Amino acid sequence: LPMLQKLTFSAFLVCLTLCFAQPLLAQKPLSSASSGSFSSYGAHKSTIEVGLNITEGNTIVLPKVRYRYFLNDRMALRGTIEAATSNDVERVYQNPNFTGNEGTRTVSDRQWGLQTGFEYHPSGTKRLSPYFGAVVGLNAGRNKETWKDYNVDSLEGYYEFQTKADITAPFLSFNFGAVAGVDFYLVENLYLGLEMNWGMTILNNRPTEFSFSSLSSSNSGILEPSSRKMNSNFGALPSIRVGWRF
Secondary structure (H helix, E strand, O other), X not given: OHHHHHHHHHHHHHHHHHHHHOOOOOOOOOOOOOOOOOOOOOOXXXXXXXXXXXXXXXXXXXXXXXXXXXOOOOEEEEEEEEEEEEEEEEEEEOOOOOOOOEEEEEEEEEEEEEEEEEEEOOOOOOOEEEEEEEEXXXXXXXXXXXXXXXXXXXXXXXXXXXXXXXXXXXXXXXXXXXXXXXXXXXXXXXXXXXXXXXXXXXXXXOOEEEEEEOOOOEEEEEEEOOEEEEEEEEEOOOOEEEEEEO
């Protein structure tokens, strides 16, 4: 969070400097000098942007990449691709004082997503370009646990030589919703953006499979059956968008 606050504050200072110190910079494409209203993207029909996701812990969120193509002055098509991965390792030891052999329980999550939609851009100001629209998309991934020299009782995990397990829970989701946002042009082609969204997600969890083996036994099968659930959410992530018009 401190890093996010610093980056956001720095971007805000840059915006203020450009607004007040350089009023003659080129504005949004073909904006009117007299009214300052947004009128056309002209020959510049595309934008590409990345969403800078800032997170803590062992989660790696790859930049969310979005492309927009303007059909005319008001309407634009959009496509977004995103991916994320996280890894967390729990360690247990043969002896209580953290010595001897080591056992591990690794929890890893992987997911990717594709989304498409359209936007409507009403008139804005010299630097601000508001928009709203609708989106649909797919997300897929899996959650996985891997045990190595590790076992668990009702209280906690403990070291157990040659005990192994794999637990895999894949999923597929379909989502649709509405978006509303604004782009602030720092210079003619470079902008920062904020977007809020409301979405409905239908999550399909496929059967959770497991395999287990130890010195005394082994087993495999379905730990949990498939399931489906629906939920809605409201958000404003990623927190910072940086885009280029071309």
